[in-house]
Amino acid sequence: MDNTPAPPDDLEYRNGPGTRVTYRARQRRTDHTVWLRLALHLPAFLLSSAVVLAVALALDSLLGVPVWLPVALWAASGGLAFHRPTEVLLARHVLHLHRPVPTELTRLAPVWREVTARAGVDGSRYELWVEDSDELNALAAAGHIVAVTRRALRDLPTSRLAAVLAHELGHHTSGHSWSGMLGWWYAMPGRLVWRGLARMKPRMIRTARGASGMALCVLTVLTCYLAFTTLKATYGLPLLLFVLPYLTAAVGRRAELRADVHAARLGFGRPLARSLHERLTEQSAAPGLAARLLSHHPDHRTRLHHLQRYL
Incomplete structure (x- = not known):
């Protein structure tokens, strides 16, 4: 383990059986990135709400199902995102993770216990997975998934593995994970409709190519008129949709830096910095400006720069 002492707080730990560990009264908190991320998911939530409402109206007209029932069920379904059996299905079938085998758990569990002990967090609340x-x-x-890749578990020294786990624990204790999960969950209906429209795009292009020039001209004028009317009625707010990916990425980068700070305050700043420095030297070429602006992870130089004050 890294020999850097833990910061002075209400935590006492010794790595071994019979250890006395003091848990913090507040196991989780929320920072400003959580509320910013939820606010940026609002357009997707409204689109999904419109999709669910359309389905509810269709069910009402066809089967007589009350409109409020599908809407209420969808609104309450966000709680499933933190339901342990649902999280297991998510881990296995969406994230493609597996439970640690005994040899992996022998390496992973003691490191996780030390990290959570330094943080004053009950580590048994979380589920360890391997990719x-x-x-x-x-x-x-x-709400409870922490995973490492097989290579990280195999190749990283213990102190660096602990630094990585401390970083991921910071995402949980700061609320980054649950806010991202809620945003993903409630955006799903709108995302499915968007994918359906994307699949229809080639057919629409073929249909447009087969149409006459006059029909294309009329369709273009009608589309422009509807777009202008919508922008005028909404004071140009739909134009913000083009900026949302950049704003969401910026909030994601900020959350990553805060998770780095969490790991550094637990005493894992130096092993985390060494890992970032090695990855920086292995990097073949710096990404372009557009790629950096759309990335949810800051570049390694930026992360090292923000870690300096904690070393």
Whole structure:
């Protein structure tokens, strides 16, 4: 383990059986990135609400199902995102994770116990998973999922593995994971409709190519008129949709930096910085400006710069 002492707080720990660990009264909190992320998911939530309402109206007219029932069920379904059996299905079938085998758990569990002990967090509240990947990576998802890749578990020294886990724990204790999960969950109906329209796009293009020039001209004028009318009625707010991906990525980068700070305050700043420095030297070329602006992770130089004050 890294020899850097834990910051002075209400935490006492010794790595071993019979250890006395003081848990913090508040296991989780929320920072400003949580509320910003939820606010940026609002357009997707409104689109999904419109889709659900349309389905509810169709069910009412066809089967006599009350309109409020599908809407209420969908609104309450967000709680499933933190339901343990639902999280297991998410981990296995969406994130493609697996439970640690005994040899993996022998390495992972003691490191996780030490990280959570330093943080004053009950580590048994979380589920440890492993991703079959040859990348050095880890993730925190939903309300209780913490996963590392097979390569990270195999190749990282213990102190660096602890730093990675402390980073992911920071996402959970700061609320980044549950807010991202809620945004993803409630945007699902709108996302499904968008994918359906994307699949119809080639057919629409073929139909447009077969249409006459006059029909295309009329369709273009009608589309422009509807777009202008919509923008005028909404004071140009739909134009913000083009900026949302950049704003969402910026909030994601900020959340990553705050998770780095969480790991550093637990005493894992130096091993985390060493890992970032190695990945920086292995990087073949710096990404372009557009790629950096759309990335939810800050570049390694930026992360190292923000870690300096904690080293």
